[in-house]
Amino acid sequence: MKIEIRELIKDYESYRALENINLTFDEGIHGLLGPNGAGKTTLIRILSTLLPKTSGEVYYDSIRVENKEEIRKIIGYLPQEFSFYPNFTVYETLDYFASLSNIRLNRREILDRLEMVHLQDLWKVKTKALSGGMKRRLGIAVAIVGDPEVLIVDEPTAGLDPEERIRVRNMLSEFGKTKTVLLSTHIVEDIALSCKSLSILNKGKVIYNGTVKDVIKNADGYVWNLTADVEEFHQFMDKYNVISSIIDEDKISLRILSKEKPSLNAINISPTLEDAYMKLIKEV
Numbered sequence: 001m002k003i004e005i006r007e008l009i010k011d012y013e014s015y016r017a018l019e020n021i022n023l024t025f026d027e028g029i030h031g032l033l034g035p036n037g038a039g040k041t042t043l044i045r046i047l048s049t050l051l052p053k054t055s056g057e058v059y060y061d062s063i064r065v066e067n068k069e070e071i072r073k074i075i076g077y078l079p080q081e082f083s084f085y086p087n088f089t090v091y092e093t094l095d096y097f098a099s100l101s102n103i104r105l106n107r108r109e110i111l112d113r114l115e116m117v118h119l120q121d122l123w124k125v126k127t128k129a130l131s132g133g134m135k136r137r138l139g140i141a142v143a144i145v146g147d148p149e150v151l152i153v154d155e156p157t158a159g160l161d162p163e164e165r166i167r168v169r170n171m172l173s174e175f176g177k178t179k180t181v182l183l184s185t186h187i188v189e190d191i192a193l194s195c196k197s198l199s200i201l202n203k204g205k206v207i208y209n210g211t212v213k214d215v216i217k218n219a220d221g222y223v224w225n226l227t228a229d230v231e232e233f234h235q236f237m238d239k240y241n242v243i244s245s246i247i248d249e250d251k252i253s254l255r256i257l258s259k260e261k262p263s264l265n266a267i268n269i270s271p272t273l274e275d276a277y278m279k280l281i282k283e284v
Ligand SMILES: Nc1ncnc2c1ncn2[C@@H]1O[C@H](COP(=O)(O)OP(=O)(O)OP(=O)(O)O)[C@@H](O)[C@H]1O
Pocket: 012, 015, 017, 034, 035, 036, 037, 038, 039, 040, 041, 042, 043, 186
């Protein structure tokens, strides 16, 4: 299913949170990346019919986003913050949310869905006993309970340990094979490892829209590695965008974003998605 966003504007009273957004998403996983306050949650809430837009158009194929009832049948949404009844079991939780969406599932179907998110062995466990990652996976099961065409997820891996992050990413990849998935995050690595395309938002505007590969190419020639002593380190920090610094005995190894070579001993290195993202955000 295709999501088409045209000239979208969102104002919170006098504050413009989204400015002329034009984006199109179809099957596969699309990343939405941006610093805090960029407007990602605002965009996602508009796409999920939870927030009215100020102007512009949003279509799911030919259905307008104003048609809330129809859209809610098409999308599954996993917000950043959510909670379950603590004394419900995993099984009861999924059963309950399915019935809220007027979806009738038999026992086998509920267990099958729990298997999709690798929670089948925990079906009898109360949700209050689940870890953060397990809760997030149950959240995904709830979001996809109606087998939606589109899945919208806001920061699904925040606060998870590396193993759970991989699990959640793999689950989204599996779903994205045939459906449209919109993944909002500020974790650059999640995008690098799972998304076919990427939109970067900053201060309410789209500052990049394209493939992960192309945005990395944009940063070619801009990333430098050099070593400095403590005094030089402070000078570099004042003058350049320093992406990272690692102390190695009495020297400091720096990763710097710069159009020009920052020092004689600087070596040009291949950019990562994080470098490319920082280059755009810092307007280097
Ligand atoms: N209800 C509101 N009233 C006024 N301003 C708001 C409201 N909600 C959000 N904003 C402002 O709109 C801007 C975009 O917020 P939004 O939550 O969409 O950003 P975000 O990219 O999702 O950030 P985060 O990663 O911190 O959630 C921010 O400056 C925020 O302060």
